[in-house]
Amino acid sequence: MTLEHLTSHAEILDHSADDAFVRYDLPTALEQPGWGYGDALAVPRLSQLRRLGLLVMGPVTEVDHLVGELVARDLLPHDVGSVTVAAPALPGVAAHLDLADGNDWEWMYAAAEPSAVAAEDRLVSLSETDLPDLQGLLERANPRTDARPFESPDQTWVGVRDAVGRLVACGVREPNHAGYPILSGITVDPAQRGTGLGVAVTAYLTRQAVAEVGVCTLGMYSDNDVARRVYTGLGYGDIHRWSSRRLARAVSSA
Numbered sequence: 001m002t003l004e005h006l007t008s009h010a011e012i013l014d015h016s017a018d019d020a021f022v023r024y025d026l027p028t029a030l031e032q033p034g035w036g037y038g039d040a041l042a043v044p045r046l047s048q049l050r051r052l053g054l055l056v057m058g059p060v061t062e063v064d065h066l067v068g069e070l071v072a073r074d075l076l077p078h079d080v081g082s083v084t085v086a087a088p089a090l091p092g093v094a095a096h097l098d099l100a101d102g103n104d105w106e107w108m109y110a111a112a113e114p115s116a117v118a119a120e121d122r123l124v125s126l127s128e129t130d131l132p133d134l135q136g137l138l139e140r141a142n143p144r145t146d147a148r149p150f151e152s153p154d155q156t157w158v159g160v161r162d163a164v165g166r167l168v169a170c171g172v173r174e175p176n177h178a179g180y181p182i183l184s185g186i187t188v189d190p191a192q193r194g195t196g197l198g199v200a201v202t203a204y205l206t207r208q209a210v211a212e213v214g215v216c217t218l219g220m221y222s223d224n225d226v227a228r229r230v231y232t233g234l235g236y237g238d239i240h241r242w243s244s245r246r247l248a249r250a251v252s253s254a
Helices: 009-015 020-025 060-072 087-094 118-122 128-141 197-213 225-233
Strands: 004-006 034-037 040-046 052-057 082-086 099-110 124-126 156-161 167-175 181-188 216-221 237-247
Touching: 004 009, 009 020, 009 034, 009 040, 020 099, 020 237, 034 060, 040 060, 052 060, 052 087, 060 087, 082 087, 087 099, 087 237, 099 225, 118 197, 128 156, 128 167, 128 181, 156 197, 167 197, 181 197, 197 216, 197 225, 216 225
Parallel strands: 052 082, 181 216
Antiparallel strands: 004 034, 034 040, 040 052, 082 237, 099 216, 099 237, 124 156, 156 167, 167 181
């Protein structure tokens, strides 16, 4: 096996054996070329928050060799600030890069429209006039979310208000960097959890996205078992388990 230079999305998709994450999350206009070794793959990628990281996937031993070669040859972009690696292969990256804190998360997608659920009739569209309420709900009930209300175009926010007008649930659909729909900010006030509001928000936004584009994607923290049950119950699958870590020091000094 030799180190391969992958210069197009088509080459990366082929090298990944048509992996769904590569197809639906990696833009066809690459930020920078990637590399392959055996069945392992590494490619610079912008996060949804537009921070440059390195996506790494593949078998542990081949990831170890691939990342070791990239570091030894000084091929990694020096402005890479993090890595996102298929969770089992994290040791193969940690052997060569000085990693700091991060999180474990999961990505999945749906390609079929879920059935309507009872609480959907309570959903209302949200606009920038609802921004203070949205920010308040996210801060108190979902502080780890990457959702940024109305900071980018083409966001579709929906929510639920209680009998006195208080926002108690919300979620957003927007295009990811590859142009496919991604859901985030799925949030329910703690006092309203278990009442089906999160299911309603997710089902509605998913159905809308699949009807228009044919697919809907989302990410979730791996410690959220309740959310996983909601999403898989609505037809999400092909779960990718990722570990994302900041680099403790610049690549150039590794």
